[in-house]
Amino acid sequence: MSLMDRIKDCLGTDLIEISEFRGDVCVEIPKNRVIEAMTSLKEKGGFDFLSDVFGVDNIDLYAAKAKKAKKKKKGEEEEEEPKKQGPPPPRFEVIYLLLSLKTNERLQVRVRVPEDSMDVPSVTGIWKAATWPEREAFDMYGFKFKGHPNLRRLLMWDEFKDHPLRKDYPLEGKGEERHLNYDTV
């Protein structure tokens, strides 16, 4: 039984999409079923090790795609059928990298997160190793991991307001400074 079949078995109806690229399997699961799907992947699928948790901001990608589609429409040739009109895709993704230490197989699990509801269930109850990566993802993108024991910033200082790895945050910052204040320290 191949890895893809086993994962399909494991996830059942929680599976939105599964793909393979050069031997790396990637699945997408719905946001409200993260805990159930991850528990199943750990217990039935044997993925006992969480390598990393991080985020992706797709704002530029979607903007570029929309521009391309517009350009094509402007041209007189209309070879391609018009694209399906629907709600815009969720802006963010949380990506979990799983590893099975017994079989040495890896799996990438994606969860799409829309900008207006940044809540994501925390997987710290399943893998303790998720605490710091989730803090980092919160720091850099602003995901609110529900059920995280200590969701503070990991890299930036506590008073920092923004989430710097979002694509709409300027590279050189917004002039945030940190000073030594003897009154409060």
Place this chain on the structure above:
Amino acid sequence: MNFQAIQGEGWLLCKAEQLINWGRSRSPWPFPYGTACCGIELMCALASGYDMARFGAERVAFTPRQCDVLIEAGTITKKMVPVLKRIYDQMAEPKWVIAVGACACTGGVFRTYSTQQGIGSIIPVDIYIPGCPPRPEGILYALLKLIDKIEADHPLYKKRQQVVEALEAGK
């Protein structure tokens, strides 16, 4: 060095400022504040190959209260700014600062939201060393330049000026 004195049997006559500068310039004890790759070069400059101790940087002080020269070698992130400032504040006068490398001088290649663009805006810097990272020779050269600067100083005159200014402000 322009140390001038008249001496005889068991006595030496010279300016007090000269004597103070002689002592200070021959014992610039460094505080190694290595935060990045420049710190490796600083270690190399301190170790036996280059041996900064030849110029009086004999004892590397890992406590800010017992050192004279803060050698800031490496990138300073904005999160670290209060730490650097506090360490500088803890150092006893007289104190000097050497900024080692492009990051400490200007922020270097890290022109980003998280990196302090040069430590000159936090603490007063005496010597800037360019390079990414500078070679140990560069750090030694900076130390020699700093020694020149210390020898050209007028500590008592400065102290007198401070007292005069304080008195005038008190009036």
